Amino acid sequence: MPAVAERPAPTKTAPPLAPPPTDWRQRLLLPGLAGLLVGAVLLSAGAGAVPIPVPAVLGILLHKMGLTTSLTFELQQEAVLWAIRLPRVCLGVLIGAALGLAGAAMQGLFRNPLADPGLIGVSAGASLAAVATIVLEVTVLAAVREWLGFYVLAVAAFLGACGTTLLVYRLSKESGRAVVGTMLLAGIAVNSLAGALTGLLTYAATDEQLRSITFWGLGSLGGASWPTVLGVLPLLALPILLLPRLGKSLNLLALGEEQAAHLGLPVTRLKRQLIVLATLAVGTSVAVAGTIGFLGLVVPHLVRLVAGPDHRIVLPGAALGGALVLTLADMLARTIVAPAELPIGILTALLGAPVFLWILLREKRQRLA
């Protein structure tokens, strides 16, 4: 027996046994974002050269579902909405959700709020692979292209994204753990290497190829059609449906990898899942819409700002928020310089960078206070 006398550990106050009240902001965030998204979709689908008021949009949608309503619309409006606007809005929602989720997942995985898929070279790798596919149109590739059709670019971008993520992850690993500082530095190096190789390919490209390449750099939802949407749907549905289920696991990862493992988390499997799903999301998005910067970085930050760091809310929040932001950004891109169109990547960076700086300054002030 130890020398010390056994004494009961003192308790301070008798704790209440009721669960703590949840923050109203946590409860309202997801329904609120969902509502805003629906509104943005209706608004965006109606905006453009042929304006379609929201009631008409609703009328057309219900008509397509086989319901007759008293909401009136013209045949031209129906054609424009169905063939042009709706696939584009759907693509924006899917890609926005995927990019928001990928950003939140990467930030959780690397335990660093700066780990945007763009910063660690995923987007650059995807672009490089896509550009290489465009420029190096050798006979083998042409045969593959015939077989895979539209998917060849998506597959190439995905492989490029996977390759760079794996490379950066391997480089930043020290005795089994990814070291965050090394990861960011490795990301910068891989980023500029991929950029240089892309530049080299651009240099060797023909004029026609150059136009296609520029598209990757700036990002646009302009290529949207129903086949595109249906093409990316399975690839984006996986990360959109699976990533939000990893909220609890990502919370534990915030403790550190060893600490998470002590709580029974299969850390290695989780890291693989996160990398595969996030690269799937980013690679596919880059393949159909080019690089759309800052979305994956800023949206999760904004969600955390409102609802706190719990990934069980941040992940679905980032999906809804990403979809909302991209839908609105695309509407702006289409209308702001009409009849021309602003590449959406320019717009997200233009809006995202100041917002991100504002968040940084705000956090700095809070630390000083």
Add this chain to the structure above:
Amino acid sequence: MFDVQNLRYQIGRKVLLQGVSLQARPGELLAVVGANGAGKSTLLRLLSGDLTPTSGQVQFAGQDLGGIPAPELARRRAVLTQQHTLSLAFRVRELVLMGRYPYFRGQPSTHDHAVVTEALALVGLFELADRSYPTLSGGEQQRAQLARVLAQVWEAKDGFLLLDEPLTGLDLNHQHHTLDVARALVQRGFGVVAVLHDLNLAAQYADQVLLLRQGATVAYGEPAAVLTAATIEHAFDIAVELLVHPSLGCPLIVPCPRPLPATRSWA
């Protein structure tokens, strides 16, 4: 219980631990002591499964440690590491709730919330439950992590706690309070393995003491038998005098004064 036989761990040619055997039983507090670099943390990381032994074996509850499914192990033993960083600004209550994650899918039950509240009260952080973790002081952060670890094995039958230097950075009151909590758990049938630096605290609170030096066992057994002037001088390279604690009767270790070796440039 933990049954460790002839444990050896090396990285390349550097041997960090060799020939260590021990039994950590439920209802006992085992203190692991030794100088810096003696292999205390390595031993604890081998017990927690972070490291795989080069040779020898670690058994928990009669099974090879590596063969126990991680979720099952998580409900029976919890680990408090030296590192207390949290990459996101969770509230204290949310942090402690993570200790309950092995018990629920989806939403935590009322019972889980009750355990969180009780664990927070036990470490004296009830009032800070809704504070953001990064705003806590170092010692408070450590106690919050202790609450998380306690919540993880709260109702386990003969659960185990592995504590790696749980007292570092704590004030006098909370050093003793943490060990009081550990003893209360031991009373309830828990096993506790704690890496400690303060030999007097080990002498006061531990049932068993393992004294390590350069990765090998110097002495292992009851505090009074392990902590002698000879073993301590051998392990720590400092002469000590052993008194008897005036009220508790346990050994009281007092280092002997000694001159600092001459430093030339100070002359």
